Amino acid sequence: MALDLSYNKYADVTLDEKERLFDEVKADLRYHHALYGCYECGICVAACPSARFYDFSPRVIAQAAAREDADLIYTLMNDSVWDCSQCFSCDRCPRHNSPGMLITIMREVAVNNGLQTARKALEGYGRIIYKIMSTGTQVSPDMLQPNAFPDWGGHVHEISENLDIWRRALPPETLHTTETGWAVDDKTIIELYLIWHMTGVMNMIEEIDSGLHMILVDVMEEKLEEAGYDLSF
Amino acid sequence: MIHLPVISAKDREFHLPDEPPTEDHHEALEELEREGEIIIQRIPEPYIEVQTKFGRTKKIPVQKTWHHKSCGQCGHIPGYSTSIFWLNRQLGLDYLDPKDQTSCTAWNYYASATSNPAAQAAVAIRNFAAAFETGYFPIIHCGTSFGHYKEVRQSLIHYPELRKQVRDIMAKLGKKLVIPEEIVHYSEWVYALRDRIAERQVVDMSHITATVHPACHYHKLIEEDAIYTPEIYGAQRTAVITGVLQKLGINVADYSTWFDCCGFGFRHILVSRDFSRSFAVQRKIEVMMEEAHPDLTVTHDTGCVTTLDQSQFAGKAHGKKVGLPVLADSQVAALAMGAHPYKVLQMHWHNTDNKPFLEKLGLDPEQKWREFEEAVAKLKDGSKKYLTWEDTD
Numbered sequence: 222m223a224l225d226l227s228y229n230k231y232a233d234v235t236l237d238e239k240e241r242l243f244d245e246v247k248a249d250l251r252y253h254h255a256l257y258g259c260y261e262c263g264i265c266v267a268a269c270p271s272a273r274f275y276d277f278s279p280r281v282i283a284q285a286a287a288r289e290d291a292d293l294i295y296t297l298m299n300d301s302v303w304d305c306s307q308c309f310s311c312d313r314c315p316r317h318n319s320p321g322m323l324i325t326i327m328r329e330v331a332v333n334n335g336l337q338t339a340r341k342a343l344e345g346y347g348r349i350i351y352k353i354m355s356t357g358t359q360v361s362p363d364m365l366q367p368n369a370f371p372d373w374g375g376h377v378h379e380i381s382e383n384l385d386i387w388r389r390a391l392p393p394e395t396l397h398t399t400e401t402g403w404a405v406d407d408k409t410i411i412e413l414y415l416i417w418h419m420t421g422v423m424n425m426i427e428e429i430d431s432g433l434h435m436i437l438v439d440v441m442e443e444k445l446e447e448a449g450y451d452l453s454f
Numbered sequence: 455m456i457h458l459p460v461i462s463a464k465d466r467e468f469h470l471p472d473e474p475p476t477e478d479h480h481e482a483l484e485e486l487e488r489e490g491e492i493i494i495q496r497i498p499e500p501y502i503e504v505q506t507k508f509g510r511t512k513k514i515p516v517q518k519t520w521h522h523k524s525c526g527q528c529g530h531i532p533g534y535s536t537s538i539f540w541l542n543r544q545l546g547l548d549y550l551d552p553k554d555q556t557s558c559t560a561w562n563y564y565a566s567a568t569s570n571p572a573a574q575a576a577v578a579i580r581n582f583a584a585a586f587e588t589g590y591f592p593i594i595h596c597g598t599s600f601g602h603y604k605e606v607r608q609s610l611i612h613y614p615e616l617r618k619q620v621r622d623i624m625a626k627l628g629k630k631l632v633i634p635e636e637i638v639h640y641s642e643w644v645y646a647l648r649d650r651i652a653e654r655q656v657v658d659m660s661h662i663t664a665t666v667h668p669a670c671h672y673h674k675l676i677e678e679d680a681i682y683t684p685e686i687y688g689a690q691r692t693a694v695i696t697g698v699l700q701k702l703g704i705n706v707a708d709y710s711t712w713f714d715c716c717g718f719g720f721r722h723i724l725v726s727r728d729f730s731r732s733f734a735v736q737r738k739i740e741v742m743m744e745e746a747h748p749d750l751t752v753t754h755d756t757g758c759v760t761t762l763d764q765s766q767f768a769g770k771a772h773g774k775k776v777g778l779p780v781l782a783d784s785q786v787a788a789l790a791m792g793a794h795p796y797k798v799l800q801m802h803w804h805n806t807d808n809k810p811f812l813e814k815l816g817l818d819p820e821q822k823w824r825e826f827e828e829a830v831a832k833l834k835d836g837s838k839k840y841l842t843w844e845d846t847d
Binding site for chain 2: 249250251254268270271273274275303306307308309310312313325328329331332339342343344345346349350353357358359360361362364365370372373374376379380386387388389390391392393394395396397401402403404405406408409410412413415416417419420421422425426429
């Protein structure tokens, strides 16, 4: 689908609001190491995998940021940033820009502010966030279910059928798990939960998916209370 | 029509600049340690020195390694990490496979942005501190963890406010702000030990042709901290993987889209796989097969093995030129040293048919599978609860 970059596409959002969000982007401590200007050379686009399959351009993002075009940045924050592959091929920029990093920051601002397009981009992704935040490992063997990966063919069915026995056939002791990638100590998980709370990540989740936030709080509170933490920090 | 001179990759050479164009993280870390801001965990001896992109020296620890495992490897392609451990055991090297380790959480961060620099740095430093407490040195299995941790290191060097925030968090966890002297990817360890691996090679691979896919987060993120040598593509491309395969006698064949990513995309592989499938098949696998006619392709990261391998099923359904086995360098090195293709490499977790490749090596995949099934039968009848390293001998 062609990307519509026409001026004031999101006319229902005030310029003040768009500028507020762009100010949040610029306030990120990494921003000034991600943007030094733009030669318009297009090397980032030539290297970009997403540019080959989507109407997507890291150059447009670097240009919009360099021109401080808050209106265009808002459009890109909604309609473009989620197409990025985050491979950082664009880091070969001769001006030492990192459009990929700009996009990381823009996505973060979109999530922090609960933009509807960010919610939509993350539809179906909640189970992954739940897994990583609650267990400390991102993908687990029991995610290999045929209904989740129909395009990976019959071997996914074979793995799910044999999951328990094939996991127990792995020589490393830490890999006998099915619900996590490896066995993680309880103490380690507690420390991870404390990090999520102390760094504001729980607030981000509440902004983007209140249902998921409630589930995570339930899971974490139980373990944290057992370990003697009251979450009052 | 204008005919431009065509120079093949093997004829090009990277000339080192007089001064590296990027800062030296070693010096920056030393200064921070002198100021009492951080603790550096130093590389244990013995180590092997290699050269990075702009000519700096990087130390690779031989043993006393703390294995920072990968979610995707352990979860979905467990023979990848099993092969790394098997290599350590076969070479008689001391290592630790810890439970006091979380994911770097960077896959989720690059996919969903549901985190922030402080959380990402705190997760990294918690893992580094956990390694430091054991006396073993962290070695990173995942390319994304490796790249992301280098980003975290750079942020901690440059942003005092972030250092303070992370130090305060670590204090609440009873930990120190520890940064390793080097952030080491396992494929750098395999590369550094390639001579020892080749000395123990028992499977001839001299008739095998392979393509190499270097992982984006290995050689593009903080590019100056990846290994290069003039002997490999004139230092135009990273030396890891290729250096190992060549040492094992494998013919490494070039292809035009080597710089392209695999199509993983972080969020795409989980919730938007039409992109991942299309990119992996059309920009990587088909190009490799048409230009290089390889027996397999070898890479060194979780997402790359997953995407390049799993995407071929749909490609086949669309009549695309696919059918190329995908392995990690650790698996190829282990196979060369005689590791069992199912008990160690766990090739049954891979998707693309790899039996013709095993047969070309002179191995009988049916017989090997029967051996695996016989071992698994002991788990099924309850006579054993787990297979162990002794079962892989």
